[in-house]
Amino acid sequence: MSLKLGVIGTGAIGRDHIRRCSQTLLNSQVVAVTDINLEQAAQVVADLQLNAEVYADGHALIQSAQVEAVLVTSWGPSHEEFVLAAIAAGKPVFCEKPLAVTARGCRNIVEAEVAHGKRLVQVGFMRPYDQGYQALKAVIDSGQIGEPLMLHCAHRNPTVGENYNTGMAITDTLIHELDVLRWLLADDYVSVQVVFPRKTSKALSHLRDPQIVLLETARGTRIDVEVFVNCQYGYDIQCEVVGETGIAKLPEPSQVQLRSGAKLSNAILMDWKDRFIAAYDVELQAFIDGVRAGQVGGPSAWDGFAAAVAADACIEAQGSGQIVKVSLPDRPAFYG
Template sequence: MTSTLGIAVIGTGKMGADHVRRIGHSVGGARVVAVADPDGDRVKEVAAGLEGASAHTDPVAALSAPGVGAVLIASPGPAHEEALLAALERELPVLCEKPLTPDPAAALRVLEAERRLGRRLVQVGFMRRFDAEYERLKGLLDSGGIGRPMFLHCRHRNASSPSFFTSSMLISDSVVHEVDAARWLLGQEVTAVTVLSPAASSAAPGGLRDPQLVLLETSGGAIVDVEIFVNCGFGYQVQVEAVGEAGSARIGDAGAMVVQAAGRRYDEVPQDFTVRFADAYDRQLRRWVAAAARGGVDGPDVWDGYAAAAVSEAGLTALRTGTRTAVELAERPPLYR
């Protein structure tokens, strides 16, 4: 790249602030030139630590700030559609944290706006696709190394959940990562969802249906089971085992430090997703910045965001009704094939 890419960051909460830090310390060829957040005090504080960056409470105003050449959206999901449509109107490359939108109808509106432009400008922040272990598993499956995949066994555990977390958010905010990972690893769409709930953990806040077992059926005849447990108590853990006709492969066990002390040997368990996927976030941002500087994207696109939203919607229906629920997908436009 011959010049520095100016980025507007929309949302300065935990994820937005983490992205601002990464752009400043881990990603070359880019700088944050504008930040936006409804919390005026917080956005001014973030902007104060960035040389020359402007602070805004209106995300659309941030997109029009001098020097903005790309947009990173890390605001809450319900605010994504407005910012996405405004960015597309200005033909700015976007990295949008998941979910693309909270529901598939909104995602289709974004898809239609991008389709009218005739090129892909929006990338969705499903960062697991950039994790080295996930990439190795993807390569193995694509090469046929364990034969036709029949099962993906997934575990997704958090030490504790935020106070605002609801039973539906276990699916829409957590399992959505497994939805995208399964679609990408298998190269198949999810066609139906079933959700089973055991008796809630004693560590779960009152009324929270935690843990849950989410079963995904795919267009290629594979089954994906996801244990989502957001108050497991011991740490953050993400594992996947793929079972094929000729073998199996598992990721999620490596990378931890092994400690030997006081007559004991143990592995450290990460306590937060930003620790477990730190390298994936860095790699995602570097590749997006490089692609955005060329006027495009390099990762999960609007169709992937829409498909994840459609599966999540079916999952929420399955959670509410206790029945297997089919996933309804629109026809996939040629732009995303």
């Protein structure tokens, strides 16, 4: 009765999802894997002692009668192709972010899914599955703080590697806020602006760090997100929602409180994996449960598209320094 999964892409995140689906989650098994590097795919099968076949490529895997649902964890530019193929095959597909590397690509997936007539796609945005964000949304939705008017957010990493560039602050980092804040507010972005504070001396020369992204939603809520990926002190995700009658703040991770060396302190996490590890489990379990129940849910292809459109506007705003409109077409009724 386990869901038979095929996984396309056995790099770091793919391998981690394979481990998750075969060892941690309920009612799933990985029966098929592939990768552009077939040796690596075979190695993962061996390492994790999977009873799984290695396929020649993603299309062969998708077509296999053994495979009931597909995980796409390959290189970003290949996502669109495999998701479209899964839709064509009528198979549920979980696609790691980004859904596609262009908004147009996301749109293609949306159109294919709508044409198919039933939801098949879940996008790998895990923050809506985080207990903290869920608790925050519950407070907002309860009306305890009135209508949300402003959000003050921060996304901070201790350091980033050499390959990280100014645009990736949007497409790799802010993208999580672009997704989760839409979900939190049940609202869409209408404009964005990016301002660059004085650059930290800790960033490499090619990277403008930190950045502040200012977003406006359709209902007029104003959001500021500090993106600071060389903050040194920790991996720190902040989100404060200012409502008409009160303010709700994303919980800090629970930690032992120490009194030591003239300080009252709590540890701050240094690694993003420690922060959201539980959310990854919940997210994929939700996909598996959804497929088994015949109801794919969670972040949709439309959500992936909306995030991509907003990200494109942010990239433009980085360049122009101006306020940039975010033009999202009307949401198809299909997406509720």
